[in-house]
């Protein structure tokens with residue numbers, strides 16, 4: 140679609156949205172939310188970048204839209220690219236083209252927007268390239284692999300006036316939105332602690348070694364900005380989450396959803412003012428490097444955000460395993476999934492239930508913002524994604540700076556962190572959980588990070604040069620991060 144055709148389409152879409160609104164006000168059913176009124180020539184042209192597990196969900200989401208056509212699949216894996224193109228061709232009656240190299244893909248002016256579901260180490264760069272090429276972007280969480288590149292992505296989105304949505308779909312779920320409105324309306328009083336739980340079983344990923352890259356994959360392109368190193372895990376796809384050069388551990392995998400919800404519940408639009416984290420990879424030795432057991436405590440003035448990752452077998456905590464527990468002065472609220480939860484008063488009596496979700500709401504919200512050219516309509520604008528992703532990175536920075544300390548000595552160290560008394564209680568629960576997994580928490584060596592203070596506006600640590608170097612990484616040319624003046 141040419142720029143002019145696209146603009147006229149967007150105008151038509153806005154008018155269609157207005158008339159759909161009028162119809163709905165008149166009590167008449169309308170399927171405009173799914174873009175039903177677009178003729179095939181007016182469809183937005185979409186490229187899916189990274190068509191593995193999550194890319195498959197993007198594809199289904201877009202195939203369900205009547206106002207979108209998938210014209211391109213970009214994946215460095217020939218098998219994945221070919222398979223996806225075949226399947227989409229059958230489903231939509233128009234076979235997309237497979238383009239392995241994102242830079243070539245973005246040269247195509249006919250593409251209106253891209254969705255990105257590559258591994259994390261590519262997210263920000265891929266989104267920056269796409270915005271610079273004039274595309275709107277739906278980019279998976281976490282939007283960044285480190286704090287600085289996330290902020291750079293926000294800058295580039297604003298400068299080029301592009302719509303960039305983060306893949307934290309809970310933000311569009313009606314059940315979650317009701318719960319947040321209830322919290323922000325004082326339903327549980329003043330929020331004191333936001334707890335995020337990522338209790339998700341993660342098994343060993345196989346021995347560290349040197350493995351051949353599967354045929355048909357452009358490994359250099361897959362590595363992109365990451366250092367050129369051989370493949371050291373048996374399973375090529377997905378398990379990169381557990382190696383630092385590519386993933387961010389479970390904080391940046393499942394955990395980012397709940398981290399984002401905690402920050403939303405606290406109603407904060409900056410990163411935290413302090414962070415401390417400890418953890419380890421316990422119970423097995425494998426090719427993974429990230430923690431499977433980790434606690435992060437983030438400070439927002441007198442309010443706390445306490446995050447727990449458990450990858451070994453575990454019981455629920457207060458009825459939740461992957462979820463959030465928001466504690467207030469008049470009660471608490473628990474969301475035990477992406478869209479379902481309950482609020483309790485101070486006596487533990489149930490006062491309200493919340494339910495309702497589905498990824499389609501988030502895609503619809505993105506496409507509404509694309510049509511109206513108004514990023515403020517986004518439920519998960521890239522800046523929200525950046526801030527919550529940054530909280531995960533801050534936790535990992537503190538833990539990775541940590542000194543090895545035997546579990547028996549950890550509580551004494553944690554007690555030093557004044558204003559974070561909750562840490563000792565959380566550690567005790569963690570230790571019980573490790574005992575239940577046939578390990579001796581007293582002798583396990585935890586990486587116990589320092590308590591680091593931050594300037595939340597400048598997004599830098601105030602007193603640690605070492606921590607500040609970890610806000611970014613070395614980028615392998617030519618996949619370098621543009622400077623602020625270059626975006």
Ligand SMILES: NC(=O)c1ccc[n+]([C@@H]2O[C@H](COP(=O)([O-])OP(=O)(O)OC[C@H]3O[C@@H](n4cnc5c(N)ncnc54)[C@H](O)[C@@H]3O)[C@@H](O)[C@H]2O)c1
Nearest residue numbers: 189191192193213214215216256257259279306361376377
């Ligand atoms: N929002 C959610 O609920 C949700 C759920 C699952 C995954 N995710 C996110 O989606 C992302 C992908 O996860 P996954 O499980 O699909 O991983 P995956 O490893 O299965 O798939 C990644 C795909 O990207 C391709 N790829 C890698 N580098 C590329 C590049 N430079 N250009 C084009 N393609 C490239 C790979 O070949 C692979 O097919 C992750 O960042 C994850 O956090 C989000």
